[in-house]
Amino acid sequence: MAQQLAFDLPPRRSLGRGDFFVAPSNALALAQIDGWRDWPQRKLVLVGPEGSGKTHLAHVWAAETGAEIVPAAELPLADVPALAAAGAVAVENADCIAGYDAAEAALFHLHNLVLAEGGRLLITAANPPARWSLRLPDLASRMQGTSTAMLDPPGDDLLAAVLVKLFADRQIAVPPALIPFLTARMDRSLAGARDLVARLDAASLASGKPVSRALAASLLAAG
Incomplete structure (x- = not known):
């Protein structure tokens, strides 16, 4: 029998609030996302391993706040003032830019602009800010001074x-x-x-x- 052809079609991703399953491992992080109006300094770092739900929660938050979502590695090519003007921004995989000077500088600029304009900033990462090994001291201090929400291992x-x-x-x-x-x-x-x-x-x-x-x-x- 001839082998059936396999077409590697991309799956349909469902990233709405109703598609997010609440469990003990993520309930606290979800509550912190829901409490975005009360974030200290109007910013939060969401930490969890790959595939733990960070992107899903970022989209849930963006749907509620109208936030722009941008990968941290793309920030050097982004219009940072335009992003900040959106009023809410989610930056994904921020710990991946450690040592990438242009990206670190762009995140520092975005951080300052968003907060100066009274906006909200959500940052996702696989590790807590203290482990990012950032080379820009001012960015490192601001990230380490940001409240953190943790996604725990799943049950x-x-x-x-x-x-x-x-x-x-x-x-x-x-x-x-x-x-x-x-x-x-x-x-x-x-x-x-x-x-x-x-x-x-x-x-x-x-x-x-x-x-x-x-x-x-x-x-x-x-x-």
């Missing part, structure tokens, strides 16, 4: 909800028993859940078989 309930959402984003129907089977055996992270669903989707397309426990067991056994 089974959150992993299960994320798996269901990721399969739905790819329009894949799976048997309900597959979800607890996966949560008991997968890498215990949201990034791991995303990778596992992508691999199952690819294996299903390549083999012409639906996503099932047997397919998942074979994939997990292969490593």
